Amino acid sequence: MRLRSNGPEETFRYGDRLGRLLKAGSTVCLFGELGAGKTVFVKGIASALGIPEREITSASFTIIAEYVGMLRSSPVPFYHVDLYRIRDQNELESIGIEEYIGKRGIAVVEWAEKLGGFEGCISVRFEILDGEEREIEIEGMDEADWHNQ
Ligand SMILES: Nc1ncnc2c1ncn2[C@@H]1O[C@H](COP(=O)(O)OP(=O)(O)OP(=O)(O)O)[C@@H](O)[C@H]1O
Ligand SMILES: [Mg+2]
Known part of the structure; x- marks a missing residue:
C-alpha cells in the first residue's frame, strides 16, 4: 500500500494508525534515508500504544x-531499535537482537536493512519527495484492516 504524507503530522498519524493494528509479537521494519521520517512514524506507533510522543527520542x-x-488493556513491551550505528553481523549479535524482535513484545526497527532480511515483519519504506512530501509504502499488513478501522 502506498501513502503520501505532506508533513510530519501526517506521518505521525499514519504511524498511529498502523500502531492500532499491531499485536504482541509484531515487528515493524523501517527503511529510508536520514531524515526520511522513520522516528516520526515510530512516535505515531508509540502513541497508539499509549506511550507519549515526547518519551520517544532517537535510539x-x-x-x-x-x-x-498498552495493548487492549494489557501491558506490552515496546522496543524501539535503531541500527544506524551497527556495522556488521557480529555487532548485531552482540546486542542480542533476537531477544527483542518477534518475541512477545512489539518491535520497531529503524535501518532494518542491517538485519539482513527478516521474515514476517511489516515493512515500511520512506522516500523523500519534494520538501515535506514523503512516499510511504507499507507491506506485510492486511490492507482491509487498515481501511476498516
Ligand atoms: N512528511 C514528513 N514526514 C516526516 N517527517 C517530516 C516530513 N516532512 C518533514 N519532516 C521532517 O523531517 C524530519 C524527520 O526526522 P526523523 O528523525 O523522523 O527521520 P529519520 O528517518 O528517523 O532519520 P534518522 O535516519 O536520522 O533516524 C523531522 O525533522 C520532520 O519534521
Ligand atoms: Mg530516526
Missing part, C-alpha cells in the same frame, strides 16, 4: 530503547 545512541505500552 541511535542506545540502539535499543525499551518502553511499556
Whole structure:
C-alpha cells in the first residue's frame, strides 16, 4: 500500500494508525534515508500504544530503547531499535537482537536493512519527495484492516 504524507503530522498519524493494528509479537521494519521520517512514524506507533510522543527520542545512541505500552488493556513491551550505528553481523549479535524482535513484545526497527532480511515483519519504506512530501509504502499488513478501522 502506498501513502503520501505532506508533513510530519501526517506521518505521525499514519504511524498511529498502523500502531492500532499491531499485536504482541509484531515487528515493524523501517527503511529510508536520514531524515526520511522513520522516528516520526515510530512516535505515531508509540502513541497508539499509549506511550507519549515526547518519551520517544532517537535510539541511535542506545540502539535499543525499551518502553511499556498498552495493548487492549494489557501491558506490552515496546522496543524501539535503531541500527544506524551497527556495522556488521557480529555487532548485531552482540546486542542480542533476537531477544527483542518477534518475541512477545512489539518491535520497531529503524535501518532494518542491517538485519539482513527478516521474515514476517511489516515493512515500511520512506522516500523523500519534494520538501515535506514523503512516499510511504507499507507491506506485510492486511490492507482491509487498515481501511476498516
Ligand atoms: N512528511 C514528513 N514526514 C516526516 N517527517 C517530516 C516530513 N516532512 C518533514 N519532516 C521532517 O523531517 C524530519 C524527520 O526526522 P526523523 O528523525 O523522523 O527521520 P529519520 O528517518 O528517523 O532519520 P534518522 O535516519 O536520522 O533516524 C523531522 O525533522 C520532520 O519534521
Ligand atoms: Mg530516526
